[in-house]
Amino acid sequence: MPLNSMKAVERPKMSDAAYYRLRDAIVRGELAPGEKLKDSDVAELLGLSRTPVREAMARLIDSGLVEAKPGVYTKVAPLNQRDVAANLAVLKALDAVAVEASVPRLTERDMKSLRQTNRSFATHVNKHDVDKALAADDAFHQIIIDAAGNPVIARIIEQLHPQLHRVLYRKFGSLFGGAETIEHHEALIQKFEEGDSAGAAALSSTHWSHLGSLIGELFESKELSQEG
Structure with a gap:
């Protein structure tokens, strides 16, 4: 050349x-x-x-x-319940599609990375290190998004995630910092190992719905301010 x-x-x-x-x-x-x-x-x-x-x-x-x-x-921009709810609805739908598409494409190397990343997430949660815990959670889900092989989904999720992170940084402990998310990751890995695409997508949707409910409760109780 x-x-x-x-x-x-x-x-x-x-x-x-x-x-x-x-x-x-x-x-x-x-x-x-x-x-x-x-x-x-x-x-x-x-x-x-x-x-x-x-x-x-x-x-x-x-x-x-x-x-x-x-x-x-x-x-x-303000942080308000309407915008966050709209954001979560789109993320929930896109994540379910990505999870379902990723199952037949995940390699053994991917599975190993998922396990290692969830261990890292758990470590940072226990240390109350919000920055590193959220980075580890992003890395966990990025493995799934990459395996799904849909660049459109990847671009939109990347665009929307910062809005969710605004909430998580403020209320990490009550929304995202406990054993529940670690267990959710482990349950997803189990579905991946079983090759259960539909089950993994359903599990993802349930988790997002629960997160949305918790965030809604925080807005209603004024623990998250309706700014703007």
Whole structure:
């Protein structure tokens, strides 16, 4: 192959870096709901030009983490029950499809990774390390999503997950931090080992429904504020 036909090595996109920095700050509550986001200020803070920051803002708006009224404001979106419920409904449906599709495609290496990742999740839960526990849970489900082989589902889930993480960071212990999720992972692995696609999908849907009920109760009891 002629040297001049080779593609250049791509550098990490600065807009991606800006997006992940802002996304994580919103998810963790470092940027509060309603906080104004001026692209020039953000660009200066991150040491970037305004163009990648604007691109990052557009992605954050698409994901529901930021809201904007052209010429008036760009600000961190509120965290409210209606939006979270809508988000959960889509995640529940997509996760069930991904789980069912993944079962015949999971390899023994995947199964080993699932077990190891769930052990890691349990370790971080016991240490009350929210960041690492959520990262381990994401890694567990990413194995399933990758095995499903549907890039559309993967893209949409990646876009919607940060909204759920906003809630989990605030109420990790009561929603996601106990033995129940560890046991759910183990039950899923068991269904995978049995080759039970429908059973695994049903188990996933039940877990999402339970999580949705718990989150709804937190909003109703005002333990999660109806911001905005």
